[in-house]
Amino acid sequence: MIPSIHQNPLLRGIYIAYVALFFIYLAAPLLVVAAFAFNDSLFPSLPWNGFTLDWFFNPTEPRLGLFHETPILKSIGISLLVAFWVTVLAVTVGTSSAFLFEREDFPFKNVLYLLMLMPLVVPGIILGISILVLSSNVANFVEELTGYDIEPLRPGLTLVILGQFSFIATISTLVISARLKKFDITLEEAALNLGATRWSAVWTITIPYLAPAMVGAGIVAFLMSFENFNTTLMLSGSDAPLTITMFDRLKEGSTPVLNAVSLLLMLASSVLALISIMMQRERKE
Amino acid sequence: MKKRLGFYLLLAPLLLWLFGLIIVPHIDMFFLSLQEKLGPGDYQTSLANYAAFFNEPLYWNTFARTAIMSILATMITLLIAFPVSYYIAKLAQGRIRAVLFTLCLLPFWVSELVRTFGWMILLRETGVLSHLLQWTGLAGQPVEMLYNDATIMVGLVYTSMLFMVVPLVTTLDSLDNAHVEAGYDLGGNGWSVLREIVIPHAMPGIVSGSIVVFMLCLGNYLTPILLGGKSSLWFTEQIYDQFITRFNWEQGSAFGFLLLILSSAIVWTGLRLTGQNLSSTMGDGGER
Numbered sequence: 001m002i003p004s005i006h007q008n009p010l011l012r013g014i015y016i017a018y019v020a021l022f023f024i025y026l027a028a029p030l031l032v033v034a035a036f037a038f039n040d041s042l043f044p045s046l047p048w049n050g051f052t053l054d055w056f057f058n059p060t061e062p063r064l065g066l067f068h069e070t071p072i073l074k075s076i077g078i079s080l081l082v083a084f085w086v087t088v089l090a091v092t093v094g095t096s097s098a099f100l101f102e103r104e105d106f107p108f109k110n111v112l113y114l115l116m117l118m119p120l121v122v123p124g125i126i127l128g129i130s131i132l133v134l135s136s137n138v139a140n141f142v143e144e145l146t147g148y149d150i151e152p153l154r155p156g157l158t159l160v161i162l163g164q165f166s167f168i169a170t171i172s173t174l175v176i177s178a179r180l181k182k183f184d185i186t187l188e189e190a191a192l193n194l195g196a197t198r199w200s201a202v203w204t205i206t207i208p209y210l211a212p213a214m215v216g217a218g219i220v221a222f223l224m225s226f227e228n229f230n231t232t233l234m235l236s237g238s239d240a241p242l243t244i245t246m247f248d249r250l251k252e253g254s255t256p257v258l259n260a261v262s263l264l265l266m267l268a269s270s271v272l273a274l275i276s277i278m279m280q281r282e283r284k285e
Numbered sequence: 286m287k288k289r290l291g292f293y294l295l296l297a298p299l300l301l302w303l304f305g306l307i308i309v310p311h312i313d314m315f316f317l318s319l320q321e322k323l324g325p326g327d328y329q330t331s332l333a334n335y336a337a338f339f340n341e342p343l344y345w346n347t348f349a350r351t352a353i354m355s356i357l358a359t360m361i362t363l364l365i366a367f368p369v370s371y372y373i374a375k376l377a378q379g380r381i382r383a384v385l386f387t388l389c390l391l392p393f394w395v396s397e398l399v400r401t402f403g404w405m406i407l408l409r410e411t412g413v414l415s416h417l418l419q420w421t422g423l424a425g426q427p428v429e430m431l432y433n434d435a436t437i438m439v440g441l442v443y444t445s446m447l448f449m450v451v452p453l454v455t456t457l458d459s460l461d462n463a464h465v466e467a468g469y470d471l472g473g474n475g476w477s478v479l480r481e482i483v484i485p486h487a488m489p490g491i492v493s494g495s496i497v498v499f500m501l502c503l504g505n506y507l508t509p510i511l512l513g514g515k516s517s518l519w520f521t522e523q524i525y526d527q528f529i530t531r532f533n534w535e536q537g538s539a540f541g542f543l544l545l546i547l548s549s550a551i552v553w554t555g556l557r558l559t560g561q562n563l564s565s566t567m568g569d570g571g572e573r
Contacts, residue, residue: 007475015368015372018368018369019368019369019372019385022365022369023385023388025443026388026389026392026443026446027392028403028407029392029400029401029402029403029404029406029407029443030392030395030399030400030403031403032403032406032407032413033399033402033403033406036406043411046411046412046413046416092298093298093299093302096294096295096298096299097295097298097299097302099295100292100295100296100299104292104295104296106292106296112299112303115303115307115308116299116303118307119307120497121496121500121548121549121552122307122311122545122548123500123503123504123521123544123545123548124504125504125506125521125524125525125541126314126504126524126541126544126545127306127307127310129314129524129528129537129538129541130310130311130313130314130541131306131310132528133310133313133314133317133534133538134309134310134313134314137313137317162306163306165302165306166302166306166307169302198291223394226396227395227396227397227398229396229397229398229506229507230504230505230506230507230521233506233525234525234528234529243396243398246398246402247398247507247511250398250401250402250405250511251510251511258402259402262395262396262398262399262402265395265396265399266395266399269394269395269396270391270394270395272394273390273391273394277387277390
């Protein structure tokens with residue numbers, strides 16, 4: 001079953017048909033979501049009543065378009081804010097941890113490395129509830145002691161940001177470590193020999209070398225945060241991010257305005273995905 | 286001296302992250318799960334919350350059901366993904382290969398919520414498939430395909446596909462074609478070459494893909510709830526229910542801990558059976 005081995009044409013035909021079928025299966029749900037954003041009907045289902053842009057631009061109920069839906073627009077804003085902070089935190093901590101694991105030697109390094117991988121094998125919903133339990137306990141304890149309620153420790157955006165960061169940082173650490181591993185340390189030594197301080201050698205030589213990995217990790221962190229559901233579900237308060245708002249709407253059954261949001265999300269994430277794939281390709285060449 | 290300061294500056298964020306957001310929260314959750322509520326503000330340490338799990342058939346049935354369906358979903362995902370991954374890694378050439386691989390990745394940059402929404406539109410009574418069946422004459426009236434176990438399975442398999450295809454393509458890619466040819470030269474047929482050369486070589490990819498897929502299925506909330514409806518009986522739903530609806534955090538923590546034990550046990554067994562470790566399986570993720 002490799003190109004150089006002769007194969008029964010019938011079997012080969014069936015095989016290719018199977019692969020084609022697989023790609024139809026991959027594309028089908030996304031295509032229907034996109035298509036029904038333009039259906040002139042109150043529900044995202046058949047029959048097809050003709051083409052409309054109402055689900056994007058119409059300003060009145062019951063056909064309220066996306067760009068006039070304040071709750072959805074607001075939750076998009078919240079998601080962007082959360083994703084921004086998660087990205088900043090994850091790339092910063094990811095870079096510092098990458099340096100720690102690649103450059104330093106210290107006792108319990110392997111234990112710490114394994115612990116750092118843990119968030120990948122803990123279900124997101126458990127990360128969420130454990131952080132919720134601890135922060136509430138701390139907040140209750142402080143409140144009993146001093147009478148002061150620490151608002152950020154109650155379900156809300158701070159906890160959502162911390163909860164998402166807790167596992168996204170693992171991914172950014174792995175991505176940035178992988179590139180740091182390939183760095184030629186003699187370049188830094190040359191800078192030191194030429195009179196650079198340790199800090200300026202890292203800043204002018206190593207960090208620019210790491211930049212593509214940092215941007216790549218940033219894009220992944222941003223998308224993972226924007227799309228996260230499980231951890232966010234347990235930690236969000238009254239200001240719900242987009243995924244939570246959409247989930248509530250989906251359970252109730254909604255107008256095709258959700259298709260319009262989904263289409264925008266698909267376009268935005270494909271652009272980010274293509275940027276990141278292209279960057280990876282450049283790195284390899 | 287200066288270098289030591291730098292070392293502690295690198296160590297501090299990592300320790301804050303791992304202890305503040307992972308280790309201490311889990312320990313705290315474990316202690317909370319050992320608290321039995323006797324009355325308002327009155328607690329005692331006991332295993333009552335765990336006993337409740339074993340005494341209430343609904344709880345452990347849901348638990349077992351979630352585990353079995355997750356294992357099933359992992360196996361189906363592997364069976365569907367393997368031929369496709371093999372095609373991409375070994376049979377497709379040059380540009381087509383890159384395009385196919387990218388096409389595999391793209392849907393998974395889109396939110397799981399959107400993908401599940403797509404399946405709802407396809408499968409609901411007024412949906413695309415139901416209309417298609419009526420139009421072709423295979424069904425006489427609208428068919429409701431949402432809210433049953435098969436639908437949950439379709440959604441789980443779809444959502445998991447990427448995490449199986451990527452490690453499989455990566456390991457199959459490193460298989461030398463000469464080994465396959467040698468297998469045929471020595472008198473093997475397609476089946477025996479697959480069983481004795483291709484699958485053993487792909488084992489690391491099969492294991493890491495299966496572990497990730499299993500974990501994601503076990504911890505999934507969105508797909509079973511939206512596609513399975515009220516009858517989905519998924520264990521994460523029980524956890525959510527205890528935390529948010531009933532406000533019984535002690536019971537919810539015990540459930541959370543049981544789910545964590547199950548998922549860790551399966552990950553550990555999977556790694557043990559194939560003689561791999563977590564660092565090599567997960568750590569490579571960054572190099573993809």
